[in-house]
Amino acid sequence: MKAAVVTQAGQMPVYAEFDAPVAEAGHVLIDVEASALSHVTRAKASGAHYSATGRFPFVAGIDGVGRREDGKRVYFFGPKEPAGGLAQRTLVPEAQCFIIPETLDPVTAAAMAIPGMSSWAALTERAKFVAGETVLINGATGASGRLAVQIAKHRGAANVIATGRHPQTLSELKALGADHVVSLDQDEAALHRAVESHFRAGVDVVLDYLWGPSAQALLTGAARSLPDGYPMRFVQIGSIGGATLELPGAVLRASAISLLGSGIGSVPFERLLLAISEVLHAALAARLDIATQAVPLAELATHWQADAGRARTVFTMRP
Known part of the structure; x- marks a missing residue:
């Protein structure tokens, strides 16, 4: 599969082939549709974030939106390494993904x-x-x-x-x-x-x-x-x-x-996930608006370090 692959600390990811994850008990395989480029995603990929493991290679990306094998659209957080959000397929602990409204655009959901x-x-x-x-x-x-x-x-x-x-x-x-x-x-x-x-x-x-x-x-x-x-x-x-x-x-x-x-540590992790679920389920009724810049993952090298202004860069997995 195609993915944003990190091969060593201090180097930006490269768009390359990576072995697709396989099914595992307690986890969900997800065909990724969109994954936002966040400060944490950049920091973890560079090795600067406290959660970086120092093990290479791995796929960048901490969260995203995609479809489970049963076709349900879900938001996911924290793929099991070496899997990541910036890939055509990822593997996520079952407790860290949840169904979102089918009518909510995946790029908007990933950005928001x-x-x-x-x-x-x-x-x-x-x-x-x-x-x-x-x-x-x-x-x-x-x-x-x-x-x-x-x-x-x-x-x-x-x-x-x-x-x-x-x-x-x-x-x-x-x-x-x-x-x-x-x-x-x-x-x-x-x-x-x-x-x-x-x-x-x-x-x-x-x-x-x-x-x-x-x-x-x-x-x-x-x-x-x-x-x-x-x-x-x-x-x-x-x-x-x-x-x-x-x-x-x-x-x-x-x-x-x-x-x-307010953040990880002051709020239990499962409550933060609940907050994300509530935001995404309220998004359409509340008409929540966020500026996005959707780009194909194949253009990773061009957009990884680029300033998108006040828009939020979201990579899509379309070829």
Whole structure:
């Protein structure tokens, strides 16, 4: 079969022949239709991710969408090495795949699964979100943040506030469900002024995809402006804005802010899979939208390192 084959650490995968996996007890054989190119897929293929085993060769790709031998369309996560998602066929533990709606486009499903899970799990598992609450999404112009706006609204948020730096995407977020947008392209004092009225009205949940300076500004601003004793839950999901921040202890002493994280480790793995299932089953009814760039796996060399902009690259297994 054709696959994205990793032959050594530090080298990008090559489009090549690889032995197809064979049936195994407790596992499911899947004919792959689509698999998204994620940061984790790249990192694991390079050997930089903590889950890399150091055993070669293997097929890249941590998840995807395809059909079981009975024809049912499924989402799958975590193929059994050396199998991977970026191949015509893969082998997955039975507990790590589930049926998805037949009418959901496989490219869309593959693109949406992990970024959609990030906000769904953060809201339901960590923030214990209740319909009618106000949600602020810090870093809403990326693929995950855009979905977070839509998911928060679908789950019943009364008010969604979105922050980001990309002006065009910020303006588009209002059509996706954001009630207010705030540019991060301003200094800390100006950002405090921009969000002050929202915090004074009460923000219940912050979903933070950035960390770094913008998260610090929001936390200090919230401590100043939230009503006394207002129990805001700040859920940290991603750190593309910076790995660390300096947070004065007074921010937590002077407020009822709860700092939480959401991801593997803070949420049980089976609950993360459940979140993916719920996102994909809600996708059509909620009209969840994600920008995608679908390319044949044969064009792996061209697209592996390429920047797809705000679209999510999804490899398809068509010849």
